[in-house]
Amino acid sequence: MKILKIQTLRGPNYWSIRRHKVIVMRLDLEDLAPKPTSLIPGFYQGLVEALPSLVDHYCSPGCRGGFLSRVQEGTYMGHVVEHVALELQELAGMIVGFGRTRETSTPGTYQVAFEYVDEQAGRYAARAAVRLCRSIVDTGRYPVSELEQDIQDLKDLAAKASLGPSTETLIKEAEARDIPWFHSSARSMIQLGTGIYQKRVQATLTDRSSILGVELACDKEGTKKTLRDAGVPVPRGTLIHYLDELQEAIEEVGGYPIVIKPLDGNHGRGITIDIHSWEEAEEAYDAATTASKTRSVIVERYYKGRDHRVLVVNGKLIAVAERVPAHAIGNGKSTIQELIEETNRDPNRGDGHDNVLTRIQVDRMSMQILERKGYDLDTVLKDGEICYLRYTANLSTGGIAIDRTDEIHPENLWMAERIAKLIGLDICGIDVVTEDISQPLRENDGVIVEVNAAPGFRMHVCPSQGLPRNVAAPVMEMLFPSGTPSRIPILAVTGTNGKTTTTRLLAHIYKQTGKTIGYTTTDGTYIGDFIVEKGDNTGPQSAELILKDPTVEVAVLETARGGILRSGLAFDRCDVGVVLNVSADHLGIGDIDTIEQMATLKGVLAESVDPKGYAILNAEDPLVVKMAKRVKSQIAYFSMDPENEILQNHVRNGGLAAVYENGYLSIIKGDWTLRIEQAVNVPLTMAGLAPFMIANALAAALAAYSNGVPIEQIRSGLATFEASVAQTPGRMNLFNMGTYHALVDYAHNAASYEALGGFVRNWPGETIGVIGGPGDRRDEDLFNLGKLSADIFNQIIVKEDNDTRGRPRGNAAHFICAGIVQANGPAAYQTILNETEAIETALNQAPSGSLVVILPESVSRAIGLIEKRKPLEEPRIPLNGSKPVESSSVEYSESST
Numbered sequence: 001m002k003i004l005k006i007q008t009l010r011g012p013n014y015w016s017i018r019r020h021k022v023i024v025m026r027l028d029l030e031d032l033a034p035k036p037t038s039l040i041p042g043f044y045q046g047l048v049e050a051l052p053s054l055v056d057h058y059c060s061p062g063c064r065g066g067f068l069s070r071v072q073e074g075t076y077m078g079h080v081v082e083h084v085a086l087e088l089q090e091l092a093g094m095i096v097g098f099g100r101t102r103e104t105s106t107p108g109t110y111q112v113a114f115e116y117v118d119e120q121a122g123r124y125a126a127r128a129a130v131r132l133c134r135s136i137v138d139t140g141r142y143p144v145s146e147l148e149q150d151i152q153d154l155k156d157l158a159a160k161a162s163l164g165p166s167t168e169t170l171i172k173e174a175e176a177r178d179i180p181w182f183h184s185s186a187r188s189m190i191q192l193g194t195g196i197y198q199k200r201v202q203a204t205l206t207d208r209s210s211i212l213g214v215e216l217a218c219d220k221e222g223t224k225k226t227l228r229d230a231g232v233p234v235p236r237g238t239l240i241h242y243l244d245e246l247q248e249a250i251e252e253v254g255g256y257p258i259v260i261k262p263l264d265g266n267h268g269r270g271i272t273i274d275i276h277s278w279e280e281a282e283e284a285y286d287a288a289t290t291a292s293k294t295r296s297v298i299v300e301r302y303y304k305g306r307d308h309r310v311l312v313v314n315g316k317l318i319a320v321a322e323r324v325p326a327h328a329i330g331n332g333k334s335t336i337q338e339l340i341e342e343t344n345r346d347p348n349r350g351d352g353h354d355n356v357l358t359r360i361q362v363d364r365m366s367m368q369i370l371e372r373k374g375y376d377l378d379t380v381l382k383d384g385e386i387c388y389l390r391y392t393a394n395l396s397t398g399g400i401a402i403d404r405t406d407e408i409h410p411e412n413l414w415m416a417e418r419i420a421k422l423i424g425l426d427i428c429g430i431d432v433v434t435e436d437i438s439q440p441l442r443e444n445d446g447v448i449v450e451v452n453a454a455p456g457f458r459m460h461v462c463p464s465q466g467l468p469r470n471v472a473a474p475v476m477e478m479l480f481p482s483g484t485p486s487r488i489p490i491l492a493v494t495g496t497n498g499k500t501t502t503t504r505l506l507a508h509i510y511k512q513t514g515k516t517i518g519y520t521t522t523d524g525t526y527i528g529d530f531i532v533e534k535g536d537n538t539g540p541q542s543a544e545l546i547l548k549d550p551t552v553e554v555a556v557l558e559t560a561r562g563g564i565l566r567s568g569l570a571f572d573r574c575d576v577g578v579v580l581n582v583s584a585d586h587l588g589i590g591d592i593d594t595i596e597q598m599a600t601l602k603g604v605l606a607e608s609v610d611p612k613g614y615a616i617l618n619a620e621d622p623l624v625v626k627m628a629k630r631v632k633s634q635i636a637y638f639s640m641d642p643e644n645e646i647l648q649n650h651v652r653n654g655g656l657a658a659v660y661e662n663g664y665l666s667i668i669k670g671d672w673t674l675r676i677e678q679a680v681n682v683p684l685t686m687a688g689l690a691p692f693m694i695a696n697a698l699a700a701a702l703a704a705y706s707n708g709v710p711i712e713q714i715r716s717g718l719a720t721f722e723a724s725v726a727q728t729p730g731r732m733n734l735f736n737m738g739t740y741h742a743l744v745d746y747a748h749n750a751a752s753y754e755a756l757g758g759f760v761r762n763w764p765g766e767t768i769g770v771i772g773g774p775g776d777r778r779d780e781d782l783f784n785l786g787k788l789s790a791d792i793f794n795q796i797i798v799k800e801d802n803d804t805r806g807r808p809r810g811n812a813a814h815f816i817c818a819g820i821v822q823a824n825g826p827a828a829y830q831t832i833l834n835e836t837e838a839i840e841t842a843l844n845q846a847p848s849g850s851l852v853v854i855l856p857e858s859v860s861r862a863i864g865l866i867e868k869r870k871p872l873e874e875p876r877i878p879l880n881g882s883k884p885v886e887s888s889s890v891e892y893s894e895s896s897t
Contacts, residue, residue: 001027001028001029001030001032001077001081001130001133001134002027002028002030003025003026003027003028003126003127003130004026004027004028004109005025005026006023006024006025006026006123006126006127007023007024007025007566007567008023008116008119008122008123008567009021009022009023009024009566009567009568010119010540010567010568010570011540011567011568011569011570011571011572012568012569012572012573012604012607012608013564013567013568013569013604014564014565014600014601014604015100015113016098016100016113017604017607017608019098019115020568020572021115021116021117021119021122022098022113022114022115022116022568023085023113023114023115023116023122023123023125023126024111024112024113025081025085025111025112025113025126025130026104026109026110026111026112026591027078027081027109027110027111027112027130028108028109029076029077029078029108029109029110030108032076032077032137033076033107033108034108035076035077036074036075036076037071037072037074037075037076037077037080038071038072038073038074039074040137041140042136042140043071043136043137043140044068044071044072045140046136046139046140046141046142047068047071047080047084047133047136048068049141050132050136050141050142050147051084051087051091051132051147053087053090053091054067054068054083054084054087055068057083057086057087059083067083076101076103076110077133077137078101078103078110078112079101080133081101081112081126081129081130081133082099082100082101082112082113082114082129083099084128084129084132084133085099085112085114085122085125085126085128085129086099086114086115086125088125088128088129088132088150088151088154089116089117089121089122089125089154091151091154092121092151092154092155092158093155093158094116094117094118094121094154094158095117096114096115096116096117097115098114098115099112099113099114099115100113100114101113104591104593105591105593111591112126114126117158118157118158118161119161120157120160120161121154121157121158121161124150124153124154124157125154128150128153128154131146132146132147132150159350159351163188163190164203165456165457165458165461165462166203166204166454166456166457166458167188167190167201167203169457169458169461169471169472170190170192170201170204170457170472170475170476171190172472173470173472173473173475173476174192174476177476177480177486178486179192179193179476179480179486179487180192180193180194180486180487180547180571180572181193182544182547182548184200187202188202188203189201189202190202191548192479192480192486193480193485193486193487194486194487194488194490194547194548194552194555194571195487195488195518195546195547195549195550195551195552195553195554195555196488196516196550196551196552196553197480197484197485197486197487197488198548198550199479199480201475201479202454203454203456204427204454204455204456204457204475205427205453205454206426206427206475206478206479208426208478208479209425209426209427209453209454210424210425210426212424213423213424213425213426213453214425214453214454216423216424217423217425217428217451217452217453218264218453219263219264220261220263220264220298220450221237221239221263221298223423223450223451224237226422226423227419227422227423227448227451230418230422232415232418232419232422232448233441233442233446233447233448234447234448234449235253235259235300235301235302235303235447235449236252236253236254236300236301237253237259237298237299237300237301238252238253238298238299239263239296239297239298239299240296240297240298240299241295241296241297243282243285246281246282246285246299247278249299250281250299252299253299253300253301254301256275256276256277256302257273257274257275257276257301257302258275258281258299258300258301258302259271259272259273259274259275259298259299259300259301259302260272260275260281260284260285260287260288260297260298260299260300261288261297261298261300262288262289262291262292262296262297262298263292263294263296263297263298264292264293264294264296265288265291265292266452268390268391268392268393268394268396268397269291270287270288270289270290270291270292271288271391271392272284272287272288272365272368272391273302273391273392274302274391275302280368280372283368285297287364287365303433303445303446303447303449304433304435305433305434305435305444305445305446306322306324306433306434306435306437307322307323307324307325307392307393307431307432307433307449308320308321308322308323308404308431308432308433308434308437309321309323309401309429309430309431309432309455309459309460310408310412310416310429310430310431310432311427311428311429311430311455311457311460311471312416312417312419312420312425312427312428312429312430313426313427313428313471313474313475313478314426314427314474314475314477314478315417315420315421316417316474317408317413317416317417318405318460318469318471318474319403319405319460319469319471320403320404320405320407320408320437321401321402321403321404321405321459321460321463321466322401322402322403322404322437323393323394323395323399323400323401323459324393324399324400324401324402325388325389325390325391325392325393325397325398325399326360326366326388326389326390326397326398326399327386327387327388327389327390328340328343328381328386328387328389329381329384329385329386329387330380330381330382330383330384330385330386330387331381331383332380332381332382332383333380334380334381335377335378335379335380336370336375336376336377336378336379336380336381336387337362337377337378339381340360340362340377340389343360344359344360349398356458356462357395357398357400357462357464358395358396358397358398358399359398360389360397360398361397361398362377362389365390365391366389366390369388369389369390369391370387370389373387375387395456395458395459396456400464400465401458401459401460401462401463401464401465402463402464402465402466403460403463403465403466403467403468403469404437404438404466405466405467405469406467407437407438408437408438409437409438409439409440411440411441412432412434412437412440412441412446415441415448416430416432419448419451420451423451425451425453426478427453427454427455427475428451428452428453428455429451429452429453429455429456430448430450430451430452431448431449431450431451431452432446432447432448432449433446433447433449434446434447457471457472488547488552488553488554488555489554489555489575489576489707490547490555490557490571490573490574490575490576491506491510491554491555491556491557491574491575491576491577491578491703491704491707492556492557492558492559492569492571492574492576492577492578492605493506493556493557493558493559493578493580493699493703494558494559494560494561494564494577494578494579494580494602494605495578495579495580495581495582495602495618496580496581496582496583496585496598496602496749496751496752497580497581497583497585497692497747497749497751497752497755498580498581498692498695498696498699498755499522499538499558499559499560499580500521500522500523500558500728500730500731500746501684501693501696501723501728501731501732502578502580502696502699502700503519503520503521503556503557503558504519504521504721504727504728504731505684505696505697505700505717505718505721505728506519506556506578506700506703506704507519507526507556508717508720508721508727509700509701509704509709509713509714509717509718509721510554510556510704510709510717511717512709512713512714512716512717513554513709513713515553515554516528516551516552516553516554517552517553517554517555517556518546518547518549518552518554518555518556519546519555519556519557519558520537520538520542520543520545520546520556520557520558521537521538521558522536522537522538522558522560522746523535523536523729523730523859524537525537525542525545525546527546527549527551527552528551532545533545536560538557538558538559538560538562538563539560539562539563539566539567539570540563540567540568540569540570541567541570543555543557543559543563543569543570543571544570547570547571557570557574559605561586561592561598561601561602562586562590564601564602564604564605565590565592565601566590568604569604569605569608571608572608573608573609573610573613574605574608574609574610574613575609575610575612575613575614575707576609576613576614576615576616576703576706576707577605577606577608577609577613577614577615577616577633578605578616578699578700578703579602579603579605579606579615579616579617579618579624579627580618580624580695580696580699581618581621581624581751582595582598582599582602582621582623582624583595583749583750583751584598584749584750584751584781585598585748585749585750585751585777585781586598586777587778587781588778589776595623596623599623599624599626599627603627603630606627606630606631606633607627607630607631607632609631609632609633610633611632611633611634612633612634613633613634613706613707614633614634614635614636614656614703614706614707615627615628615631615633615634615635615636616636616637616638616699616702616703616706617635617636617637617638618637618638618639618695618699619637619638619639619644619646619647619650619657620639620640620641620644625646634656634706635650635655636655636656636657636658636702636706637650637655637657637658638657638658638659638695638698638699638702639657639658639659639660639698640659640660640691640694640695640698641659641660642659642660642661644659647659651668651669651670652670654669654670655669656668656669656702656705656706657669657702658698658699658701658702658705659698660679660694660695660698661673663678663679663680663688664676664677664678664679665677665678665679665682665694665697665698665701665718667701667702667705667711674711676701676711676714676715676718677715677718677719679694679697681719682694682697682718682719682721683719683720683721683722683723684696684697684718684721684722684723684728684732685697686723686732686734686759689759689762690732690758690759691755691758691759692755692756692758692759693723693732693759697718701714701718704717725863729859729860729863730744730745730746730856730859730863731745731746732745732759733745733863734875735866735871735875736871736872736873736874736875737843737846737852737866737869737871737872738871738872739846739848739849740765740846740847740848740849740850740851740852741850741851741852741875742843742846742851742852742853742854742866742871743760743851743852743853743854744854744856744859744862744863744866745853745854745855746855746856746859747855748773748774748855749777749781749785750781750784750785750788753785753788753789753792754788756792756853756855757788757791757792760792760793760851760853761792763851764849765847765848765849765850765851766794766795766846766847766849766850766851767792767793767794767795767850767851767853768793768794768795768796768797768842768845768846768850768851768852768853769789769792769793769795769796769797769853769855770797770799770835770838770839770842770852770853770854770855770856771785771789771793771796771797771798771799771816771855772798772799772800772801772812772813772816772835772855772857773785773812773816774801774805774812775800775801775803775804775805775806775807775811775812776805776806777812779815782812782815782816782819783815783816783818783819783822784819785816785819786798786815786816786817786818786819786820786821786822786823787819787820787822787823788819789816789819789820789827790819790820790823790824790825790827790829791823791825791827793827793853794827794828795827795828795829796820796827796828796829796830797829797830797831797832797838797841797842798813798816798817798820798829798830798831798832798838799813799831799832799833799834799835799837799838799839800812800813800833800835801835801857802835802857802858803857809833810833813831813833817829817831835856835857835858835861835862836861836865839854839856839862839865840865842854843865843866843869854866
């Protein structure tokens with residue numbers, strides 16, 4: 001077997017609308033292509049021995065053992081690889097379940113799609129699954145050591161990608177509240193929400209966290225002074241910078257026992273408690289200075305009691321946990337080392353923050369504690385004897401947590417909420433030492449030891465004992481109070497032809513609302529009136545740029561087939577999804593070989609519309625109409641034909657639609673009609689002579705109307721948008737050259753040629769076409785372009801793109817010319833392969849009153865050649881007997897609704 005390609009999908013995609021994380025592997029089975037598993041000696045037994053847990057895969061039989069029965073009866077290797085890739089992830093602790101395998105049009109080559117949790121782990125699972133299956137085919141087995149290594153590698157990849165327990169908790173709560181989120185490329189930040197509604201978090205710091213509050217909390221001495229001045233009980237202590245200040249500091253706090261800790265430490269690093277001698281104090285000082293960035297050290301009086309963490313969010317106490325340091329409990333038989341090892345075998349313990357609890361590590365502090373008691377790791381503890389292995393009770397050093405939320409005394413609760421406000425933290429972790437949290441601190445000599453910014457949530461979410469607390473909920477409620485939005489409107493446009501024009505027009509209509517619009521097109525990414533990034537930006541990366549921008553109020557996203565196929569959509573759902581048309585373009589690329597497959601691919605957008613939103617569908621395209629069966633949202637149709645049966649039935653049932661009737665672009669619903677504007681008054685329609693532009697305008701107007709844009713603003717947008725170089729470069733750009741006109745359009749497939757022909761045939765004079773076709777299209781596609789051109793133009797110049805996309809120079813032109821010849825039309829043609837030369841020839845030879853239509857590889861180059869000839873400012877469409885496209889004379893009632 002050979003892996004030809006592995007793709008990572010991250011949003012609604014061709015394989016699944018609901019499951020956004022999918023690996024797609026293009027796999028050539030090579031010598032295994034004709035062999036079902038039943039004909040491979042020993043394969044079934046070897047697979048069961050390697051992965052007996054595959055018995056839990058139901059597969060198509062729908063019962064336990066279903067998949068293995070398929071293997072025994074005979075299935076193909078691509079299907080087996082899919083299930084193995086899923087099971088390897090499961091064995092590494094990543095819960096996945098979705099998979100699908102399909103043979104491509106290339107015999108023996110399969111697309112293997114399966115769900116993943118972590119991208120790197122998913123890609124690893126794909127390769128490991130192929131390796132495992134190949135090994136069993138060749139040798140009848142997969143070595144246990146190899147399988148164990150695979151699973152460990154997968155676990156390591158998942159752990160490396162983990163966001164940490166606190167961040168994971170916040171993300172799960174965001175998802176439960178339907179708040180979208182994104183990774184940031186900087187400082188491990190997470191963006192919650194989109195556009196202007198976004199909020200940012202970094203662990204449990206938020207963009208509401210006061211920098212002054214965070215700085216104060218990090219300054220332990222400053223915090224203590226602030227609290228002491230406010231009457232809050234804090235330990236007696238002092239700050240020192242040099243070892244020769246230590247003795248005086250000990251006397252100042254009242255002598256032993258003491259605590260020594262770094263001024264700016266965290267996670268308990270460098271802290272030593274319950275110090276009783278000068279030797280211990282010196283060693284503790286060295287540990288504290290090592291852990292301190294400033295080399296500054298705090299010396300405090302040691303207060304006996306239990307360690308508690310109190311969590312306050314947005315001024316309200318949310319949770320309380322008692323933290324117990326890492327320890328061993330004797331059984332009268334085992335050594336301390338053996339007890340630690342037994343404790344670490346708990347499946348809830350892991351390394352760092354990758355599990356509910358952390359494994360206990362023996363270090364300098366642990367050995368110091370044991371030496372103080374006269375113990376070592378070989379000591380056997382009495383039955384029930386507790387031996388602590390850490391001074392501090394942090395979970396990150398092996399401690400455990402006991403929930404005490406319901407036990408805290410009202411006075412202590414009041415004090416904690418007051419402390420959070422005194423320090424100025426929106427999310428605040430307060431460390432309290434007291435024998436009994438259910439009694440006021442002042443009655444049992446309790447003190448506030450520290451105040452922490454960015455406190456960990458793990459101890460509250462997964463306590464070792466007591467009730468778990470949903471501490472993320474109040475954070476989300478603080479960031480996104482009930483009733484406030486977290487998503488900006490997303491309007492997305494797809495189709496074979498007209499995407500860019502419709503996207504730009506829709507963005508222009510929305511600009512009439514006064515909002516900041518972010519939009520993506522084939523020529524760039526824009527925010528407001530400015531371009532952010534030039535290029536063909538119709539994929540998920542560009543869409544994500546818009547959704548992450550804090551100034552954007554509405555996103556209008558051109559969505560091309562390539563991005564959906566390569567990565568999926570950039571959003572989990574949109575408010576409006578427009579599907580303009582589906583035609584035979586880009587077939588044979590990316591294993592999309594039929595127009596029906598292309599329709600399924602583009603239908604991903606329609607199926608991803610929010611149930612409360614609208615899928616805007618072309619009622620005249622049968623493939624687009626079929627999408628309605630799979631759509632979960634509301635549907636609105638548009639059509640150039642007011643008598644269209646699909647549209648008429650939809651309207652009779654109270655549905656929303658846009659139609660071209662009696663020369664007007666109109667919105668209809670039920671028995672009322674709202675006329676927006678006459679087509680001749682909409683510049684984009686070229687005085688009503690370009691039917692496909694009228695259709696684009698209908699789609700854009702309907703999309704805006706369905707999302708609440710007032711009709712006056714839609715009318716204004718239509719009236720002020722032109723097919724100009726400034727607004728739609730390369731889309732029906734008409735230039736007045738004085739004695740003739742030139743038109744630049746990016747038509748490059750059969751459907752766009754036909755659409756363009758609807759305008760060109762209305763031209764009263766001679767028409768000259770400078771045409772070509774992309775080299776990665778099929779021979780028959782290029783041949784068809786030639787036939788169509790002969791029916792559109794009087795004269796034709798056939799050229800080629802500079803980038804032939806793998807074809808020999810002249811080959812694409814050959815097939816286009818063959819199509820022209822077969823058409824037997826009146827068109828005369830010549831071949832000039834160089835695009836610049838072909839354009840210059842057409843412009844030089846253009847007769848008076850003619851129209852030169854240029855279909856370029858490079859729009860900017862073609863426009864540049866025209867502008868060198870200094871065209872007149874305003875194009876003039878010579879009607880001369882031509883008239884706007886006619887629509888049905890069916891009468892509609894006017895309504896002001």
